[in-house]
Amino acid sequence: MGVSTSRFALGILAASDQLPPACLDGLECLGELGLGGELRPVRGVLTAALVAVRCSRTLVLPSDNAEEAALVAGADLLPAQHLTELTAHLSGKERIVPVNRVPAQPKSSGEPDLCDVRGQHLGRRGVELASAGGHDLLMIGPPGCGKTMLAERLPGLLPPMTEAEALETACIYSVSRPGFEHCCWRMRPFRSPHHSASAVALVGGGSRVLPGEISLAHNGVLFLDELTEFDRRVLDQLREPLESGSITVSRASRSVVYPSRFQLVAAMNPCPCGYAGDPSGRCRCSSERQSRYQQRISGPLLDRIDLQIRIASVELTDLRFGSLPGESTDLVRQRVEGVSCPSIRPMRHAQCQDSD
The missing domain is CATH 3.40.50.300 (P-loop containing nucleotide triphosphate hydrolases)
Incomplete structure (x- = not known):
């Protein structure tokens, strides 16, 4: 399936009353949805996180992309490994653990001198x-x-x-x-x-x-x-x-x-x-x-x-x-x-x- 197909899945779930439509307000979805429901990592997540912060939106994304998106200060992220994990959070049954911002790394000691x-x-x-x-x-x-x-x-x-x-x-x-x-x-x-x-x-x-x-x-x-x-x-x-x-x-x-x-x-x-x-x-x-x-x-x-x-x-x-x-x-x-x-x-x- 394509790069932003997770949003279509959430839209279908909301339209079929399996999710409350209001829970999708303010969300931007990014991620490739696998045939088994897993969210696969994609390119360009950092740019998407910057735009999401600028527009005051919450970004739904694959867990494998979470640390990358966390480089952006103030990013509101919902990382998930599977569609069921995401729907459980949106329906209030479970809570996704927020991602902390990645600190700047010091210069590598192996840098050529x-x-x-x-x-x-x-x-x-x-x-x-x-x-x-x-x-x-x-x-x-x-x-x-x-x-x-x-x-x-x-x-x-x-x-x-x-x-x-x-x-x-x-x-x-x-x-x-x-x-x-x-x-x-x-x-x-x-x-x-x-x-x-x-x-x-x-x-x-x-x-x-x-x-x-x-x-x-x-x-x-x-x-x-x-x-x-x-x-x-x-x-x-x-x-x-x-x-x-x-x-x-x-x-x-x-x-x-x-x-x-x-x-x-x-x-x-x-x-x-x-x-x-x-x-x-x-x-x-x-x-x-x-x-x-x-x-x-x-x-x-x-x-x-x-x-x-x-x-x-x-x-x-x-x-x-x-x-x-x-x-x-x-x-x-x-x-x-x-x-x-x-x-x-x-x-x-x-x-x-x-x-x-």
């Missing part, structure tokens, strides 16, 4: 500047020099999300798939799609017009490793959301606008073999071949990336003996929060919209 990155002073400085200013970042360097490690540690340097930002991001995840993981809903997302990702996977779409990676990275970081290996037409899809902070996904007669205000962090090799400019002299790529390789990325996309830095390899002896541990994520974050300009990106988007 910037002190793990040895050497790479320029790269560390680059991610710090990108975090403080909300700048998009491109790191160019040979394989194994630490580009991915630096990118993975950038979200930990960003200021904590406000509750409004966290709920907005969580709503996107709620729509994208059932079984939303609410345990880390206050942490900034980090998305790293494979370079073989299609345009639909990156920007969204499909028969259900679901959000793509750029929307799942909303208020967080979108990391594109091996940037030159992505299809150029797929990369060019990033130009609109980088300017506007949103993406319009159209399929057949349906059109959906998803927020996509993310911080782009990309990494690439300087040439096909990866060692152009390396002191070892291992690169055998001609200048023409290097130029063709770098032209895989369009000029308009590169123009939208504020910071572009070249990172060199760190010698093994320096890693083992000559490089002391760098500053920790907590220490750098404190410095970032002292100078960060969180309004830079929203201002940029507003200016682009005004110019249109």
Whole structure:
């Protein structure tokens, strides 16, 4: 049966005098009703809970979606596992236990720490500047020099999300798939799609017009490793959301606008073999071949990336003996929060919209 079929079942029960019609006043029903009467979890419960609070309505929903909906302050929820449980509550025979609001979770102790990155002073400085200013970042360097490690540690340097930002991001995840993981809903997302990702996977779409990676990275970081290996037409899809902070996904007669205000962090090799400019002299790529390789990325996309830095390899002896541990994520974050300009990106988007 369909996504909101529980409301039809309650309507039939009320129309046949098996439930008092007045008990349905002020209710909004969400949930897929199984053939055995069980209420199955659905997508988009968090958005429904926000609307229910705004309209002062009580939301009937599957028990498996209850903790997700409880993220919304002031939500009046009626979670049930089975239709009989719900009807018993509505008829006054039994009472459904209310769901407490899910508290914000602290940062995970397993979050990657910037002190793990040895050497790479320029790269560390680059991610710090990108975090403080909300700048998009491109790191160019040979394989194994630490580009991915630096990118993975950038979200930990960003200021904590406000509750409004966290709920907005969580709503996107709620729509994208059932079984939303609410345990880390206050942490900034980090998305790293494979370079073989299609345009639909990156920007969204499909028969259900679901959000793509750029929307799942909303208020967080979108990391594109091996940037030159992505299809150029797929990369060019990033130009609109980088300017506007949103993406319009159209399929057949349906059109959906998803927020996509993310911080782009990309990494690439300087040439096909990866060692152009390396002191070892291992690169055998001609200048023409290097130029063709770098032209895989369009000029308009590169123009939208504020910071572009070249990172060199760190010698093994320096890693083992000559490089002391760098500053920790907590220490750098404190410095970032002292100078960060969180309004830079929203201002940029507003200016682009005004110019249109």
